[in-house]
Amino acid sequence: MEDSAENAHGGVNSPDTEDHWCLDEELPPSKLGTKEYWDSAYEKELETFKDIGDVGEIWFGEESMTRVIKWMKKAKIPQNASILDIGTGNGVFLVALADQGYKNLTGIDYSATSVELARNILLAEGQTDATVKKVDFIRCQSELESFDVCIDKGTFDAISLNPDNAKESKRLYVESLKSVLKDKGFFVITSCNWTKEQLVERFKEGFELLEELPTPTFKFGGQTGSSVTALIFRKVH
Numbered sequence: 384m385e386d387s388a389e390n391a392h393g394g395v396n397s398p399d400t401e402d403h404w405c406l407d408e409e410l411p412p413s414k415l416g417t418k419e420y421w422d423s424a425y426e427k428e429l430e431t432f433k434d435i436g437d438v439g440e441i442w443f444g445e446e447s448m449t450r451v452i453k454w455m456k457k458a459k460i461p462q463n464a465s466i467l468d469i470g471t472g473n474g475v476f477l478v479a480l481a482d483q484g485y486k487n488l489t490g491i492d493y494s495a496t497s498v499e500l501a502r503n504i505l506l507a508e509g510q511t512d513a514t515v516k517k518v519d520f521i522r523c524q525s526e527l528e529s530f531d532v533c534i535d536k537g538t539f540d541a542i543s544l545n546p547d548n549a550k551e552s553k554r555l556y557v558e559s560l561k562s563v564l565k566d567k568g569f570f571v572i573t574s575c576n577w578t579k580e581q582l583v584e585r586f587k588e589g590f591e592l593l594e595e596l597p598t599p600t601f602k603f604g605g606q607t608g609s610s611v612t613a614l615i616f617r618k619v620h
C-alpha cells in the first residue's frame with residue numbers, strides 16, 4: 384500500500400509558484416486530467432491487487448482519511464447519513480468509512496476500471512454497505528440521488544487539470560455538487576492544487592466555509608505553508 388503525501392499532480396503547486404497565482408487561475412493541463420490516464424492507472428492497480436492484494440495509491444496518505452473521519456465524528460454525522468465519495472478511485476476511503484460504522488455509502492468514478500477495483504477491494508474487505516457506480520460527476524444530471532455528505536479527495540484537483548476544458552469542467556463540478564448535495568449538507572474537500580482562498584472563491588456560490596482542517600505544514604524559503612488543504616463547506620440556499 385503506497386501513501387502519496389506530496390503534490391502528486393506534477394508539482395504544479397510548488398511553494399515558489401503559488402504566490403504568483405490569482406484566485407482562479409487555470410492550472411497547466413496535465414495527463415492527470417484525462418480519463419485515459421486513470422483507466423490505465425487503475426488497470427495496473429487492479430492487476431496488482433489481484434496478484435498480491437495491494438490496494439495501490441492512497442492519495443495524500445492515510446492521514447487524509449483519518450482527518451476527515453475525525454471531523455465527521457466531532458460533527459456527529461449520523462452513521463446512517465448518505466455519503467458520496469466523488470472520484471472514489473480504489474474505494475479505500477469507503478472501506479475506512481464502513482470500518483467506522485457508516486452504512487449508507489456510495490462511491491462514484493468515471494473510470495470503469497476504478498469501479499471494478501473498488502468493488503474488488505470492498506468485497507475482499509467483507510464490506511457490503513457501499514455501492515460503487517461508474518458516473519462522470521460533471522455530467523451526472525439526474526443519475527444520482529441527493530446526499531448528506533459529499534467527500535472529494537483529489538478529484539476536483541484532477542478535474543482542474545483537464546486538458547480539454549478545465550474552466551468549464553470546474554463550473555460543471557460546482558453545478559453537479561449543488562444538485563447532489565442536500566440543503567445544509569456538508570462538502571469535504573482535500574486538495575493539493577488549490578489553496579483555501581482559491582477553494583472558497585470557487586465554491587462561494589451556494590456554499591459557505593465552515594472549517595479548515597489542520598494539515599501538515601512545511602517550510603520553504605523562510606515561509607510556512609501547507610501542501611494539502613482540507614476544508615469543510617456547508618450548502619446554503
Ligand SMILES: C[S@@+](CC[C@H](N)C(=O)[O-])C[C@H]1O[C@@H](n2cnc3c(N)ncnc32)[C@H](O)[C@@H]1O
Nearest residue numbers: 421442470471472492493519520536537538541
Ligand atoms: C487523484 S485520484 C483520487 C482518488 C481517490 N479519491 C483517492 O483519494 O484515492 C482522482 C480520481 O478522480 C476520478 N475522476 C476524475 N474526473 C472524474 C469525473 N469527471 N467523474 C468521476 N470521477 C472522476 C479519477 O478517475 C480518479 O479516480
